Amino acid sequence: MDRFDAKTPLKTPPTAALSRRGLLKGAAFGGAALIAAPAFLRSARAQSGPIKIGFPVPLSGPYSTEAQDQVRCAQIAIAQFNDKGGLNGRMAELLVRDDKLDPGEAATRALELIESDKVNFLCGSLSASVQLSVNQVAKQRGVIYNSISQSDSINQVSDFSKYTFHEALNPHMTAGAVARYAFPKFGKKVAFLIADYAYGHEMERGFKRAGKEFGIEDVVEIKHPLGQADFSTFFPRIQAARPNVLVVCNFGRDQLNLVKQATDYGLKQQMKIVFPVLLFSQRLAGGAGPFEGVIGGANYYWGLESEYASAKRLNDAYRAKHNNAVPSDYGALGFAGVYALLEGAKKAGGTDPDAVIAALETLKYDAYKGEQTYRKCDHQAVQSVLVVESKPQAEVKGPNDVFKIVATQPAGDQFLRSCQELGHS
Incomplete structure (x- = not known):
């Protein structure tokens, strides 16, 4: 039986391997620096510092291959935003955490990202049950969460809140x-x-x-x-x-x-x-x-690049960074989820949750396969x-x-x- 874990790269086609340790170390650096800063500096940074997106995904476990590609693609969305000058000079950061495909672990990591790392937004998860756990933490603390895993429940009124967005397809x-x-x-x-x-x-x-x-x-x-x-x-x-x-x-x-x-x-x-x-x-x-x-x-196949310029942009960026490989379907969701949050922040002119929610509810965006919108009642991404x-x-x-x-x-x-x-x- 072929085995894959968070330290094993895909072998076909060649792609840049990201170890679990490397992903976490590189993505968490900005958050660690923020924790160490004095209170008045943390407050100032919350208003004008980096736009921080927490990204809990299962880097270990049976879905690690897909999760690693979600991180790769999310990093591309961050880089493209920053290369264009960010939002009035505010750059974006991705803070990755391993949720281990476990709802309890995911809730702990989400809480850590919100309370210790002071993230502006959450995006991620790769399980129907895990994303509901993250969503509960996010809505209780008034943080926008954009899920990139399939679920029917997350859009239902019992789990939904105004802070809940669902970039992924649903079952x-x-x-x-x-x-x-x-x-x-x-x-x-x-x-x-x-x-x-x-x-x-x-x-x-x-x-x-x-x-x-x-x-x-x-x-x-x-x-x-x-x-x-x-x-x-x-x-x-x-x-x-x-x-x-x-x-x-x-x-x-x-x-x-x-x-x-x-x-x-x-x-x-x-x-x-x-x-x-x-x-x-x-x-x-x-x-x-x-x-x-x-x-x-x-939700995606790289061959869409013959039809959509946005697909080709994503593919080309991925090829340049990862040895001419192409993004996977679930990897592309990592790109789209982060992309949409940053587009919402740009449209809102900042990271105030209510302003970003209003912006996302009217946003028309083409992340990677043609125009999408979020349906207002349940914040489901309407897509092909x-x-x-x-x-x-x-x-x-x-x-x-x-x-x-x-x-x-x-x-x-x-x-x-x-x-x-x-x-x-």
């Missing part, structure tokens, strides 16, 4: 887009294999809700724990149900392990394998063979969703040429749950 959008493409093409008998936590359950709900339109039949449903090593024990039950489509709602290394084992087991010859999110990073790690023909959703298919080796033209975009769901409120359904008046 309703993502699963819906993939379902509307896959079920009419591949069949109505559907098996579900889901990671047994919020991400898996919300994605499954999104598929089933969209599937009602096509009359899908749920033939079997199996749950697995996060970090499952052996998926083969589930395969006989799936085969016995004779599905046309196997929907797998998991993420990170779980996705890679599942695809490899399903290929070895011959499952792909019997059914179409579909993910709500098909990860660029895991496809690079796994290679063309295991992933061939697998379908999934994505890509449906991608992994290419066979014979069609691959280079180390990064791994997917073809087979469908695009355009940005639109009609693909979101209504404000009323989420509990907003």
